[in-house]
Amino acid sequence: MxxxxxxxxxxxxxGTGYIGKHMVRASVSLGHPTYIYVRPATAPRNRPLNLDLHxxxxxxxxxxxxxxxxxxxxxxxxxxxxxxxxxxxxxPQVPDQLKIIHAIVAAGNIKRFVPSDFGCEEDKITPLPPFxxxxxxxxxxxxxxxxxxxxxxxxxxxxCAAYFVNILLHPHDPQDEIVIYGNGEANAVLNYEEDIxxxxxxxxxxxxxxxxxxxxxxxVYVSEEDLVKLSQTLPPPENIPVSILHSIFVKGDLVSYEIxxxxxxxxxxxxxxxxxxxxxxxxxxxxxxxxxxxxAFE
Numbered sequence: 001m002x003x004x005x006x007x008x009x010x011x012x013x014x015g016t017g018y019i020g021k022h023m024v025r026a027s028v029s030l031g032h033p034t035y036i037y038v039r040p041a042t043a044p045r046n047r048p049l050n051l052d053l054h055x056x057x058x059x060x061x062x063x064x065x066x067x068x069x070x071x072x073x074x075x076x077x078x079x080x081x082x083x084x085x086x087x088x089x090x091x092p093q094v095p096d097q098l099k100i101i102h103a104i105v106a107a108g109n110i111k112r113f114v115p116s117d118f119g120c121e122e123d124k125i126t127p128l129p130p131f132x133x134x135x136x137x138x139x140x141x142x143x144x145x146x147x148x149x150x151x152x153x154x155x156x157x158x159x160c161a162a163y164f165v166n167i168l169l170h171p172h173d174p175q176d177e178i179v180i181y182g183n184g185e186a187n188a189v190l191n192y193e194e195d196i197x198x199x200x201x202x203x204x205x206x207x208x209x210x211x212x213x214x215x216x217x218x219x220v221y222v223s224e225e226d227l228v229k230l231s232q233t234l235p236p237p238e239n240i241p242v243s244i245l246h247s248i249f250v251k252g253d254l255v256s257y258e259i260x261x262x263x264x265x266x267x268x269x270x271x272x273x274x275x276x277x278x279x280x281x282x283x284x285x286x287x288x289x290x291x292x293x294x295x296a297f298e
Contacts, residue, residue: 007031007032007033008032008033008082008083008084008111009032009033009034009035009081009082009083009084010027010032010033010034010035010082010083010084010085010086011035011036011037011065011078011079011081011082011084011085011086012024012027012034012035012036012037012085012086012087012088013036013037013069013085013086013087013088013089013097013100013116014087014088014089014090014093014116015036015037015038015057015062015088016036016038016050016053016054016057017088017089017090018090018160018163018193018293018295019088019118019160019193020036020088021053022193022194023086023088024036024057024062026194028060028061028062033061033063034061034062034063035062035063035064035065035078035081035082036057036062036063036064036065037065037066037067037075037078038064038065038066038067039066039067039068040066040067040068041066043068065078069093069096069099069100070099072099072102072103072106075099075100075103076103076106076107079103079104079107079109079110080107080109082110083109083110083111083112084110084111084112084113084114085100085104085110085112085113085114086113086114087100087113087114087115087116088116088118089116090116090295090296091134091137091295091296091297092296092297092298093116094116094137094138094141095137095140095141097115097116097141097144098141098144100113101113101141101144101145101148101150104148104150105148105150110150110151111151112151112152112153113145113150113151113152113153114152114153114154114155115138115141115142115145115152115154116138116141117138117142117154117155117156117157118155118156118157118160119138119156119157119158119159120135120156120158120247120248120253120254121156121158121254121257122135122138122139122142122156123139123142124256124257125247125253125254125256125257127243127244127246127247127251127253128227128228128231128243128246128247129231129243130231130236130237130239130240130242130243131231131240131243131244131246131247132243134240134297142154157191158188158189158190158191158254159188159189159190159191159248159254160190160191160192160193161190161191161192161193161276161278161281162192162193162281162285162290163193163293163295164188164190164248165190165205165281165282165285166289166290166292166293167292168205168206169205169206169209169285170292171285171286171289172289172291172292174215175217176217176218177217177218177219177220178206178217178218178219178220179220179221179222180206180219180220180221180222180249181221181222181227181245181246181249181250182221182222182223182224182227182246182249182250183221184206184219184221184249186248186249186250186251186252187252187254187255188248188249188252188254188255189254189255190278191275192275192276192281193290194276205278205282206219208278208279208282209282212282212283212286213286224246224250227242227243227245227246227250228246230242231243231246236297236298237297237298240297241295241297
């Protein structure tokens, strides 16, 4: 997003979700008039409505627009009130972003669209087939955005740090064993959900956690062969998480490509921001650990 947009009106889809809520809070804290587009309170849903989050957002001036993505005219009306659109929709709704793109074209006033990426750089990696299928849906949204001629920013945040710390170290459910995927030597890129920065680590993460907790863990290794086999034998969507683990922690896909001159790295774009290091994040897990979460794949 261009830096000159100091007081942009921002509309966020998926603003009550895992990543979306952090974007809403950041938008408000930076002084942007902030809107979220959410399903009506009476609509059937897979997860209960987060009333506390709605109350929090209303208390800080977030404007909540209720509607379905199928309601084209309502979408266009909402879009005409704002300058920038950010989608933080979960994976099952990724294809639905085509409806947002069509509405943006019809509205004709949007200065920038940020589709729901926020993971790996999908145009630059080739993971196992279940993960590849997931990424292909995101690539289609990228290509549709480009074809529509909409000003855009594609954000590759790589791994959500708190999400994967919970998966790897399970601080909410202390155990004597820690699972290591592959041989533990692949590099990965993690960023704290409240940050934009990128941090590259190895499995020093485990030794650092042992030092902070004062506890030594038994390392249980899951081989690359086992992960590949699981990706081939588990039914969808259970085969997606193991394929993601293989891509990140075995192949090291997140550090397998060069950043080009036309790629913008967040810490250089916003040098004034103080980012959370892995060391600082583990201190947060010791005192006030973020709740574990699971990505929605269906």
